[in-house]
Amino acid sequence: MERRKTYDGCEGPDAMYVKLMSSDAHEFVVKREPALASGTIKVMVSGPGQFAENEPIRSIVERPLHILHMYFTYKVCYTKNSTKLPIAPEIALELVMAVNFLDC
Amino acid sequence: MEAGEEPLLLAELKPGRPHQFDWKSSCETWSVAFSPDGSWFAWSQGHCIVKLIPWPLEEQFIPKGFEAKSRSSKNDTKGRGSPKEKTLDCGQIVWGLAFSPWPSPPSRKLWARHHPQVPDISCLILATGLNDGQIKIWEVQTGLLLLNLSGHQDVVRDLSFTPSGSLILVSASRDKTLRIWDLNKHGKQIQVLSGHLQWVYCCSISPDCSMLCSAAGEKSVFLWSMRSYTLIRKLEGHQSSVVSCDFSPDSALLVTASYDTNVIMWDPYTGERLRSLHHTQLEPAMDDSDVHVSSLRSVCFSPEGLYLATVADDRLLRIWALELKAPVAFAPMTNGLCCTFFPHGGVIATGTRDGHVQFWTAPRVLSSLKHLCRKALRSFLTTYQVLALPIPKKMKEFLTYRTF
Numbered sequence: 001m002e003r004r005k006t007y008d009g010c011e012g013p014d015a016m017y018v019k020l021m022s023s024d025a026h027e028f029v030v031k032r033e034p035a036l037a038s039g040t041i042k043v044m045v046s047g048p049g050q051f052a053e054n055e056p057i058r059s060i061v062e063r064p065l066h067i068l069h070m071y072f073t074y075k076v077c078y079t080k081n082s083t084k085l086p087i088a089p090e091i092a093l094e095l096v097m098a099v100n101f102l103d104c
Numbered sequence: 105m106e107a108g109e110e111p112l113l114l115a116e117l118k119p120g121r122p123h124q125f126d127w128k129s130s131c132e133t134w135s136v137a138f139s140p141d142g143s144w145f146a147w148s149q150g151h152c153i154v155k156l157i158p159w160p161l162e163e164q165f166i167p168k169g170f171e172a173k174s175r176s177s178k179n180d181t182k183g184r185g186s187p188k189e190k191t192l193d194c195g196q197i198v199w200g201l202a203f204s205p206w207p208s209p210p211s212r213k214l215w216a217r218h219h220p221q222v223p224d225i226s227c228l229i230l231a232t233g234l235n236d237g238q239i240k241i242w243e244v245q246t247g248l249l250l251l252n253l254s255g256h257q258d259v260v261r262d263l264s265f266t267p268s269g270s271l272i273l274v275s276a277s278r279d280k281t282l283r284i285w286d287l288n289k290h291g292k293q294i295q296v297l298s299g300h301l302q303w304v305y306c307c308s309i310s311p312d313c314s315m316l317c318s319a320a321g322e323k324s325v326f327l328w329s330m331r332s333y334t335l336i337r338k339l340e341g342h343q344s345s346v347v348s349c350d351f352s353p354d355s356a357l358l359v360t361a362s363y364d365t366n367v368i369m370w371d372p373y374t375g376e377r378l379r380s381l382h383h384t385q386l387e388p389a390m391d392d393s394d395v396h397v398s399s400l401r402s403v404c405f406s407p408e409g410l411y412l413a414t415v416a417d418d419r420l421l422r423i424w425a426l427e428l429k430a431p432v433a434f435a436p437m438t439n440g441l442c443c444t445f446f447p448h449g450g451v452i453a454t455g456t457r458d459g460h461v462q463f464w465t466a467p468r469v470l471s472s473l474k475h476l477c478r479k480a481l482r483s484f485l486t487t488y489q490v491l492a493l494p495i496p497k498k499m500k501e502f503l504t505y506r507t508f
Contacts, residue, residue, distance in 0.1 A: 085473075085476055087476060087477060087480040088480075089480060089481075089483075089484055092477050092480040092481045093481060093493070093495075095473075095477050096474065096477035096478065096481065096499070096503070097495065097499065099472075099473045099474045099477055100474060100499060100502075104472060104473050104474070
């Protein structure tokens with residue numbers, strides 16, 4: 001994760017990035033558009049003001065969120081391709097619960 | 105192509121003139137197969153010939169083989185050492201085909217240690233099921249005949265290798281039995297599975313190697329354990345001969361196709377019927393046609409587990425999305441007999457009665473992450489294990505494919 005570079009912010013409706021914060025305080029700054037693959041995130045960042053811009057996703061722990069980030073990137077880079085996304089068996093259950101919430 | 109677009113014909117291969125003019129041998133393509141790594145394609149093109157073609161197909165002529173023992177095609181340009189097309193003359197009608205996965209390293213070393221004088225089966229092999237019950241085992245790279253397995257008394261209609269690479273082969277025959285062969289032990293027959301009352305049309309091993317499915321003329325589908333080689337259960341529901349079966353890539357679903365115009369999707373762990381896919385004609389016939397005109401010939405799962413392809417006698421290739429009740433796409437094909445997906449997706453191969461094969465575009469959809477998780481979980485969890493998890497009911501329904 002980059003620490004010192006300057007990016008466009010995570011604030012405001014036109015921000016290029018969104019910040020996902022997990023329940024154990026890990027922060028993931030991801031590009032906004034791929035993250036919109038999640039229906040829930042899409043609603044959260046573009047809904048009519050019900051959620052703040054960088055509302056943390058509190059119910060999700062860090063490990064599955066890492067895979068989520070991979071999935072957003074995977075979806076952008078490999079649309080229509082058959083490249084496999086490896087999902088380790090030990091996190092698959094946690095991940096499916098998180099993904100169910102995030103609708104992607 | 106998107107889901108919902110019609111499959112486009114990419115290519116069609118026709119057999120060349122047979123070596124000898126032989127009216128006795130039929131010209132049907134009973135089976136087509138891709139090797140699990142997607143590098144080879146095999147089709148039984150009738151007249152006792154099996155053609156092995158490297159994949160992807162090349163536009164130019166296939167180079168002529170220059171090894172004395174190889175049986176390459178008659179097309180000629182200068183040889184380049186690249187993988188060559190192979191023609192296997194089996195001497196009688198070929199009904200079933202199966203590629204092995206590459207053997208896993210432990211069995212390869214075991215093989216070499218015990219059989220120093222025999223060709224090393226640490227290579228890609230093809231099993232061919234023949235008219236008189238013999239099974240011939242061929243080495244794909246060279247086209248050499250490695251083994252001849254005898255035991256069946258009648259046509260060997262279908263073959264299946266265990267996906268783990270352990271070189272265990274299952275064969276299904278019109279002699280009403282299935283047989284288990286160990287190719288690590290020189291093709292020794294290790295078990296005969298009896299119980300079917302009529303011709304066994306097909307066999308399929310689940311990707312997790314735990315279950316074997318077989319289907320026969322007496323309308324029933326049998327599930328066997330691949331660990332104890334005993335019968336687990338019988339699946340009843342079809343109204344006519346069951347001729348094709350396939351497991352989903354995560355072993356959680358089984359589909360069977362029958363002359364009764366239906367494909368049934370089962371949960372192989374509980375034996376429950378999950379849904380039926382009815383094949384009805386697009387336009388009703390003008391005369392009082394036989395109701396069997398939409399008889400199914402073949403069904404197969406797509407590699408990501410979201411689609412099915414079916415071939416039926418009503419001259420259509422259909423693509424089904426699992427959660428829907430009607431096909432998402434159709435393509436016209438006459439006299440279709442068999443179909444299979446390319447292992448990495450995107451292409452479907454079909455074979456017909458006149459010995460031709462066609463390659464069609466297949467839907468390529470990026471799986472949702474939810475489905476990818478389900479596939480990952482179901483690759484090692486049975487239905488009962490899922491039901492025992494401390495998760496909401498709706499999640500259980502999703503994970504056991506009751507909902508999509």
